[in-house]
Amino acid sequence: VLAGMRRTVGRWLTRLGVGDEDRFDITVATSEAAGNAIEHAYGPSDATFSVGCDYALGTVRVTVTDCGSWRTVASREAGRGRGMLIMHELMDEVNVARGDWGTRVVLSKRVEPTR
Amino acid sequence: MIGLTVEHHDGVPVGTLPLDVDSANARRLRDELEAAVGNDTFDLVLDLTATQYLDSAGIDMLFRLGQRLSQRRAHLRLVIPPTSQLLRLAEVVGLVPTLPRYDTLAAALADTEPAGEPNGLSASADARSPSAIDERTQRPR
Numbered sequence: 001v002l003a004g005m006r007r008t009v010g011r012w013l014t015r016l017g018v019g020d021e022d023r024f025d026i027t028v029a030t031s032e033a034a035g036n037a038i039e040h041a042y043g044p045s046d047a048t049f050s051v052g053c054d055y056a057l058g059t060v061r062v063t064v065t066d067c068g069s070w071r072t073v074a075s076r077e078a079g080r081g082r083g084m085l086i087m088h089e090l091m092d093e094v095n096v097a098r099g100d101w102g103t104r105v106v107l108s109k110r111v112e113p114t115r
Numbered sequence: 116m117i118g119l120t121v122e123h124h125d126g127v128p129v130g131t132l133p134l135d136v137d138s139a140n141a142r143r144l145r146d147e148l149e150a151a152v153g154n155d156t157f158d159l160v161l162d163l164t165a166t167q168y169l170d171s172a173g174i175d176m177l178f179r180l181g182q183r184l185s186q187r188r189a190h191l192r193l194v195i196p197p198t199s200q201l202l203r204l205a206e207v208v209g210l211v212p213t214l215p216r217y218d219t220l221a222a223a224l225a226d227t228e229p230a231g232e233p234n235g236l237s238a239s240a241d242a243r244s245p246s247a248i249d250e251r252t253q254r255p256r
Binding site: 001002003006020021024027028031032035038082083085086089090 | 134135137138139168169170171172174175200203204207208
């Protein structure tokens with residue numbers, strides 16, 4: 001699931017003219033956010049999340065939304081805290097909103113289009 | 116299909132990791148890699164040259180594998196070329212330099228010891244290898 005999602009997002013970024021480094025950073029961060037979303041579900045089988053991407057004014061914004069409840073870092077070993085660290089390190093901005101409806105992670109990064 | 120191949124170079128196991136190392140395969144990769152390391156091996160080289168994606172689950176797997184090996188005084192050595200996008204990520208999370216990294220497989224293999232020759236007996240001059248002497252000086256107080 002995640003590998004396919006990364007490639008879809010990667011292809012979109014390539015079409016946008018985003019360079020290798022930015023493309024890597026954005027796809028990895030998106031994958032971490034989606035990985036969190038999968039964990040929020042009760043089990044791997046009923047994980048539902050959506051990924052939305054847009055680009056405006058030189059900034060790529062990826063929104064990952066799921067219907068599960070946010071679990072804190074301790075939910076599965078230390079690896080999850082590292083996922084958050086990766087998102088913050090690779091992106092310019094990370095916003096997490098949570099409510100009764102689920103959890104939404106918005107990742108933003110300024111990119112230098114190569115064309 | 117997990118995409119892992121393990122070959123032995125002069126007795127040293129070398130694992131070539133797949134395109135993606137992530138939550139989908141990290142657990143199985145770790146199981147297979149642990150199984151690939153015998154009690155008489157002091158090194159495990161993992162080649163990530165072809166790997167394009169590594170996520171926190173994959174990173175976690177590498178940290179744990181490295182810890183497990185170091186408890187046995189063995190080394191987990193990573194091959195990540197300087198041009199790889201993975202290198203920046205590995206540095207961000209501290210995987211490098213926690214684990215030794217090499218530009219090429221040949222460079223990693225040059226740092227290993229042939230299987231069956233205990234560390235410290237044949238190569239006690241190599242400061243990077245934990246030696247039998249270290250073991251004696253580090254006994255519990």
